Amino acid sequence: MEDRNSWSVKDEAILTDLVTLMNLSDEEKQALAASKPQAEEMAPQLINAFYERLLSHDNTAEYFGGNGMVEHLRGTLEAWFIQLFSGNYDTDYVNSRLTIGKTHVRIGLPVRYPLAMMDVLVEYGDKIAHMNGNAEVTSRAFRKLAALDIAIFNQAYENTQLDHLAEVVGNERLARRLLTK
Numbered sequence: 001m002e003d004r005n006s007w008s009v010k011d012e013a014i015l016t017d018l019v020t021l022m023n024l025s026d027e028e029k030q031a032l033a034a035s036k037p038q039a040e041e042m043a044p045q046l047i048n049a050f051y052e053r054l055l056s057h058d059n060t061a062e063y064f065g066g067n068g069m070v071e072h073l074r075g076t077l078e079a080w081f082i083q084l085f086s087g088n089y090d091t092d093y094v095n096s097r098l099t100i101g102k103t104h105v106r107i108g109l110p111v112r113y114p115l116a117m118m119d120v121l122v123e124y125g126d127k128i129a130h131m132n133g134n135a136e137v138t139s140r141a142f143r144k145l146a147a148l149d150i151a152i153f154n155q156a157y158e159n160t161q162l163d164h165l166a167e168v169v170g171n172e173r174l175a176r177r178l179l180t181k
């Protein structure tokens with residue numbers, strides 16, 4: 001198999017790569033930014049639904065300790081959610097989201113859980129899109145940003161796996177080839 005150009009895309013270049021792929025337009029960015037007040041209004045409900053789901057499933061609940069940990073994480077999730085409506089999806093945006101993805105790698109959380117939890121985000125994104133007069137564009141834009149986050153989460157896991165494997169086998173190219181087997 002030949003080498004692929006996508007193999008050399010790293011860090012912030014991933015954003016450019018994905019944003020180009022998804023063709024996120026200025027109109028879509030503006031529609032999201034215009035929905036920020038509604039996102040702020042709906043955030044508490046979203047956070048409740050998110051933690052209710054995670055805490056009622058034993059395999060996910062075991063990641064949350066006591067001492068106000070969930071209370072603290074509710075705030076970080078709120079900031080993460082509201083940032084989806086900033087209208088500005090630059091390199092700082094992707095880097096901060098990659099770092100958050102990496103936090104989940106570090107705690108030994110299987111990637112299926114954050115990916116599955118995007119369901120709650122998409123449900124609320126859709127509700128928010130229908131609270132303004134531009135539902136079609138806003139909802140399309142939100143789906144793109146949600147897909148971007150799924151890709152970024154996944155990328156954080158893949159980066160870690162590739163880095164470790166590359167260290168063991170000597171270089172990333174060989175590591176990538178091994179992962180195609």
Ligand code: HEM
Binds near residue numbers: 073103109121
């Ligand atoms: C859409 C999915 C998810 C999003 C958007 C999300 C968001 C976040 C954010 C913003 C932080 C704070 C990161 C930081 O302080 O650097 C965080 C930390 C954390 N998340 Fe998530 N999360 C998701 C899924 C999950 C799931 C499924 C679990 C567990 C089953 C989980 C458990 C945790 C824990 C335990 C921390 C604290 C880690 C630490 O600082 O030691 N998260 N999450």
